[in-house]
Amino acid sequence: MNPPRPQRPGLLRRLGARARTVLRLILHFLHPARFVLAPLLIVLLLAGMLLMFTGGLAYVAPFVYTLF
Amino acid sequence: MACVLGISAHYHDAAAALVVDGRVVAAIQEERLSRIKNDPGLPIAAALACLQFAGIDPGAVDALAFYEEPFAKLERVLVHLLRNLPRTWRLFPRALASQLGSKIWVLDHLSEATGVPRGRVLTCEHHHSHAASAFLVSPYDDAAVLVVDGVGEAHSTTLWHGQGGALRLLASVDFPHSLGLLYAGLTAWLGFPVNEGEYKVMGLAAWGRPHLRDEFSKIVTLHPDGAYELELGCFAHMSDAELGFGPGLERILGPRRPPGRPWDLDDPADRRYADVAATLQAVLEDALLGLAQRARALTGSHNLCLAGGVALNARANARLRREAGFARVFVQPAAGDAGGALGAALIAAQRLGDPRPSALLSAALGLPIDAARGHDVARALGLSVRRLDDPATTTARLIAEDRIVAHARGRFEWGPRALGQRSLLARPRDRNIRERMNRLIKQREPFRPFAPAVLSESTAEYFAADADDMSPFMTTVAPVLDTKRERLAAVTHEDGSARLQTVEATRAPELHAVLTALAAAGEDPIALNTSFNGAGEPIVASSEDALAFFLRHNIDALILEDLLIERPK
Numbered sequence: 001m002n003p004p005r006p007q008r009p010g011l012l013r014r015l016g017a018r019a020r021t022v023l024r025l026i027l028h029f030l031h032p033a034r035f036v037l038a039p040l041l042i043v044l045l046l047a048g049m050l051l052m053f054t055g056g057l058a059y060v061a062p063f064v065y066t067l068f
Numbered sequence: 069m070a071c072v073l074g075i076s077a078h079y080h081d082a083a084a085a086l087v088v089d090g091r092v093v094a095a096i097q098e099e100r101l102s103r104i105k106n107d108p109g110l111p112i113a114a115a116l117a118c119l120q121f122a123g124i125d126p127g128a129v130d131a132l133a134f135y136e137e138p139f140a141k142l143e144r145v146l147v148h149l150l151r152n153l154p155r156t157w158r159l160f161p162r163a164l165a166s167q168l169g170s171k172i173w174v175l176d177h178l179s180e181a182t183g184v185p186r187g188r189v190l191t192c193e194h195h196h197s198h199a200a201s202a203f204l205v206s207p208y209d210d211a212a213v214l215v216v217d218g219v220g221e222a223h224s225t226t227l228w229h230g231q232g233g234a235l236r237l238l239a240s241v242d243f244p245h246s247l248g249l250l251y252a253g254l255t256a257w258l259g260f261p262v263n264e265g266e267y268k269v270m271g272l273a274a275w276g277r278p279h280l281r282d283e284f285s286k287i288v289t290l291h292p293d294g295a296y297e298l299e300l301g302c303f304a305h306m307s308d309a310e311l312g313f314g315p316g317l318e319r320i321l322g323p324r325r326p327p328g329r330p331w332d333l334d335d336p337a338d339r340r341y342a343d344v345a346a347t348l349q350a351v352l353e354d355a356l357l358g359l360a361q362r363a364r365a366l367t368g369s370h371n372l373c374l375a376g377g378v379a380l381n382a383r384a385n386a387r388l389r390r391e392a393g394f395a396r397v398f399v400q401p402a403a404g405d406a407g408g409a410l411g412a413a414l415i416a417a418q419r420l421g422d423p424r425p426s427a428l429l430s431a432a433l434g435l436p437i438d439a440a441r442g443h444d445v446a447r448a449l450g451l452s453v454r455r456l457d458d459p460a461t462t463t464a465r466l467i468a469e470d471r472i473v474a475h476a477r478g479r480f481e482w483g484p485r486a487l488g489q490r491s492l493l494a495r496p497r498d499r500n501i502r503e504r505m506n507r508l509i510k511q512r513e514p515f516r517p518f519a520p521a522v523l524s525e526s527t528a529e530y531f532a533a534d535a536d537d538m539s540p541f542m543t544t545v546a547p548v549l550d551t552k553r554e555r556l557a558a559v560t561h562e563d564g565s566a567r568l569q570t571v572e573a574t575r576a577p578e579l580h581a582v583l584t585a586l587a588a589a590g591e592d593p594i595a596l597n598t599s600f601n602g603a604g605e606p607i608v609a610s611s612e613d614a615l616a617f618f619l620r621h622n623i624d625a626l627i628l629e630d631l632l633i634e635r636p637k
Contacts, residue, residue: 003113003116003117003119003120004116005112005116005181006116006126006181006182006183007183008180008181009180014176014180017176017179017180017186018173018176020186021172021173021175021176024139025139025142025172028139028140028143029139029143034143037143037146037147040146040150041146
C-alpha cells in the first residue's frame with residue numbers, strides 16, 4: 001500500500017518556485033560559452049511557460065534520453 | 069549527521085534511495101510500487117515509501133539530491149538538435165516540449181510532491197552519481213571507477229579515481245559516441261525493445277560465433293588508449309527517438325530483424341543474427357577491456373568499480389575480472405540509472421559532512437512483506453494457507469520434489485536481479501523445468517538462460533570460480549564445471565556458463581537457509597533462481613502482488629514469510 005502524499009503547496013508558492021527556476025536557468029545560460037544559445041532559449045522559455053500552464057506534455061520513446 | 073533522499077527519474081528505471089547518518093537505509097525502484105515495468109516517472113511513491121519505512125517526516129529531510137543536472141542536459145539537447153539540423157527539425161517541438169514542459173521543472177515538482185522544502189533540493193552530475201553509487205558502497209578504499217552508459221548530461225563514458233571518500237574525474241568519452249547506445253542500437257536492429265532487450269542480446273550472444281569483426285570495424289573504432297568512436301552514419305540516436313540505428317548499419321549488417329518474430333536458431337537467418345549478437349558482445353568486451361586497462365594505468369589501483377547500464381552486462385564483467393589486471397571488481401546491484409539515486413544521495417550526504425557508508429552487503433533495501441495482510445487477503449480469496457515453523461525446510465522440500473516455488477521473504481531487492489527475497493525457485497537439475505518455467509510464467513525466448521543461486525562455500529564444487537565481490541549480486545558469470553553440467557542442466561547456458569549468485573547468510577539469510585536445507589536433504593545446495601514476475605511485469609513487491617501473481621500463474625506453491633499457500637496437486 002502506497003504511503004499518503006503530502007499536501008501540494010499553494011499556487012503562489014508554486015509560481016515563486018517556477019520563477020526561481022527560470023532565474024537559475026537564465027543564469028546558467030549567461031555563461032559566455034553559452035551566449036549563442038540565449039536567443040533560442042528566450043523563445044523556448046516562452047513556449048515552456050505556455051506548456052507549463054497548459055499542463056505539460058509527456059512523451060516516452062526508447063531513445064528519448066539521448067534527445068529529450 | 070544528515071538525512072538525504074536521492075532521486076533518479078524521467079528516462080528509465082526511476083528510483084529513490086534514503087541515506088541517514090551515512091547509512092543506506094532504503095532504496096526502491098518506482099516500478100515495484102507503480103507496477104509499471106521500467107517506470108520512468110517521478111518516483112514519488114518510492115521516495116515516500118523510503119521515508120515511511122525509516123519513520124522520517126519529509127520536513128526532516130536535510131537534502132533531496134537529483135541524480136543529474138537538468139540545465140546541463142537541456143544545453144546538450146539544444147546543442148545537438150542545432151548541430152544536427154536539418155535532420156532534427158521535426159524533433160524540435162517534441163524535444164523542447166518534453167524538456168520545457170516537465171524536465172527543467174523537475175526539482176520544483178520533486179519538492180512539491182514529496183514535501184521536502186525547495187531550498188533543500190540539489191543536483192549532482194549524472195556520471196558522478198553513477199560513480200558514487202558504485203565506489204562509495206564498495207569494499208575498497210582505493211579503486212578505479214569506470215562508468216559506461218547511454219549518455220548523461222554530455223558524458224557517455226567516464227573514468228574516475230576513488231580514494232577514501234573522494235572521486236576524481238580522469239577521462240571521458242562524450243555523446244554521441246557511446247557504448248551504451250552502440251548496444252542499444254544493435255538491440256533495436258535485432259528486433260528487441262531498447263532498455264529492456266539488452267539482456268536478451270547478451271543471452272543470444274552465447275548461441276553465435278563472433279566472426280563479424282570486419283563488419284563491426286566499420287561500425288565502431290577502438291583506439292589503443294581505450295577511447296572509441298562510433299561511425300555515426302550507422303546510428304540515429306542523434307536525430308531519432310524511436311529507432312536508434314541508421315541506414316548505414318543496415319548497409320553493413322543487412323536488414324534488421326522484424327520485431328516480434330519467433331526465434332528459430334536452426335534457421336540460418338536467425339543464426340546470423342546470433343552471430344551479430346556474439347560479435348557485438350565481443351566488441352563491447354574489447355572496448356570495456358581497453359577502458360579498464362586505461363583506468364588501471366591512470367590510477368595504479370588494484371580494484372575496479374563498474375557502474376552505468378553497461379555494467380549490468382555480466383559476461384563483460386567476468387571478462388574484466390579475468391583480463392583487466394585488477395585483483396577485485398565490484399558492481400553495485402542497481403548499476404543502471406536507478407543506481408543514480410543512491411549515488412546522488414551519497415554525494416549529498418558527504419557534502420553535509422556524513423561519513424562514507426560501510427560496504428553494501430545486501431541488496432535487500434526495499435519494503436518487507438506484510439505477512440498478516442497476506443494471510444487476510446489469501447483467506448478472503450479462499451486460498452489454502454498454512455503457517456510454517458520452518459519455511460526454509462518446507463521450501464527446500466518442495467524444490468526437491470521438482471515443484472516451482474514463489475519465494476517472498478524479507479525486504480525486496482534493489483536493482484533488476486531477484487536475489488532470493490522475491491524469487492521463483494526450482495530444482496536446477498532437469499532441463500524440463502526451464503521449459504515449464506517458460507511455458508507457465510516467463511514466456512521468454514528459448515535462448516535465454518536461467519540463473520543458479522549456490523551456497524557461497526560450495527561455489528568451487530560446481531563452478532570454475534570462487535565467490536567474489538560481484539557474485540552475491542548476480543552481476544558476473546562463471547563456467548559450470550564440465551562434470552557438473554548434467555546436474556545443472558536447467559541453469560547452464562549454451563556456452564557452458566552460468567550467471568551465478570553466491571549466497572551467504574549475512575547477505576541473503578532466507579535464501580541461505582533454503583540452500584542449506586537442500587544440502588541437508590541430500591540435494592545440491594543450488595536452486596534455479598529467477599525473478600518473481602511474469603512476462604513484462606515488474607518484480608513482485610507486496611504480499612498482494614505475490615498473491616495476484618499466484619492466482620494468474622500456475623505455480624505450485626507460494627511462500628509469504630512463514631505462510632505456505634499451495635495449489636492442490
